Amino acid sequence: MSADSHALDVCAFWVGETVYGIDVARVDEILPRVVPLPVTGAPPHVEGVVHVHGTAVPILDLRRLLPEGTPPRTAKPKVILARIGRRRVGLRVDGMAGVRRYGEAEIQPGGPVACVLGVTADGCRLLDLRGLLTNRAAEAGAGQ
Amino acid sequence: MSAGPSTMDALLARFRYRPDEESAGLVELPASPLEPDQRTGADELQLLTFGLGSSEYAVALGAVTEILRARALTEIPRARPPLLGMLNLRGIITPVYDPALRLGIPSAVPVCAGPDCERPPRAARILVVRTALGPAGLWVDRVRGVQRVRSGALERPSGGPTGGIVGILRTVDEPCTVVDPEWLLR
Numbered sequence: 001m002s003a004d005s006h007a008l009d010v011c012a013f014w015v016g017e018t019v020y021g022i023d024v025a026r027v028d029e030i031l032p033r034v035v036p037l038p039v040t041g042a043p044p045h046v047e048g049v050v051h052v053h054g055t056a057v058p059i060l061d062l063r064r065l066l067p068e069g070t071p072p073r074t075a076k077p078k079v080i081l082a083r084i085g086r087r088r089v090g091l092r093v094d095g096m097a098g099v100r101r102y103g104e105a106e107i108q109p110g111g112p113v114a115c116v117l118g119v120t121a122d123g124c125r126l127l128d129l130r131g132l133l134t135n136r137a138a139e140a141g142a143g144q
Numbered sequence: 145m146s147a148g149p150s151t152m153d154a155l156l157a158r159f160r161y162r163p164d165e166e167s168a169g170l171v172e173l174p175a176s177p178l179e180p181d182q183r184t185g186a187d188e189l190q191l192l193t194f195g196l197g198s199s200e201y202a203v204a205l206g207a208v209t210e211i212l213r214a215r216a217l218t219e220i221p222r223a224r225p226p227l228l229g230m231l232n233l234r235g236i237i238t239p240v241y242d243p244a245l246r247l248g249i250p251s252a253v254p255v256c257a258g259p260d261c262e263r264p265p266r267a268a269r270i271l272v273v274r275t276a277l278g279p280a281g282l283w284v285d286r287v288r289g290v291q292r293v294r295s296g297a298l299e300r301p302s303g304g305p306t307g308g309i310v311g312i313l314r315t316v317d318e319p320c321t322v323v324d325p326e327w328l329l330r
Binding site for chain 1: 151152155156158159160161162163164165166167
């Protein structure tokens with residue numbers, strides 16, 4: 001089994017002082033400046049909705065869903081437009097950390113938080129994004 | 145590598161994006177309704193009250209899609225009352241009618257279409273209502289507001305041909321006739 005067949009292309013981003021990664025195939029777009037419309041009565045991790053190319057997309061604040069730290073001084077908040085199944089969500093993050101490729105051998109399965117699937121050799125935590133958002137992230141938010 | 149291949153496959157399966165993956169329960173936005181909507185019981189009516197001349201009328205709020213400030217209309221040649229003119233509502237041609245004639249009260253609508261139209265009164269509004277044939281406008285002299293009433297608070301006509309009169313509401317300071325908007329256009 002060659003390492004390349006299981007290589008992972010990961011879109012990495014900062015949340016607090018930690019680098020998290022999601023599958024690049026999930027990512028549609030990175031939006032630099034987004035001012036969401038607040039939604040009355042929404043759960044606290046929902047910042048609001050934005051119109052993106054004619055559809056309303058909820059913006060979820062990953063800093064409230066993941067155990068965050070102080071944002072690094074160079075924080076450039078961005079919104080990642082990501083896909084979960086046939087839906088789209090916007091993820092508020094503290095900054096982008098590029099696209100990285102990891103071989104299978106570089107990944108250590110298991111993580112400190114429920115929705116982290118594994119940690120790579122350079123400290124990037126691979127997120128189970130669908131699990132994080134569909135389970136309302138009760139454990140993840142309380143994990144800090 | 146410490147993990148077996150099955151652990152890694154499970155990890156990759158959860159990490160990778162599949163277009164057909166389940167996303168139900170993703171964001172529970174619809175599960176957090178606004179407070180006033182919860183209190184709307186099945187026996188509660190929401191009525192939009194408006195004035196024509198000196199009397200007050202109401203229609204079911206659900207039938208009204210929009211309330212516009214009255215504006216000059218496009219003339220329709222040989223249009224006869226109650227048709228006043230038409231309105232281009234974001235690309236949809238919407239006829240506007242005068243409900244006063246149907247209700248048998250003198251019309252207070254000024255000339256509002258054509259070259260010699262007057263500036264509409266400040267309080268006048270056009271209620272855009274949903275009908276079987278598409279949207280239609282009703283020119284009213286003023287809009288008063290939304291009334292939430294219990295269904296039992298409405299005095300309904302007892303038998304006989306009622307036309308479009310749904311009932312009479314006496315909870316407001318002035319009695320208010322609740323009418324069927326479709327009947328006003330017929």
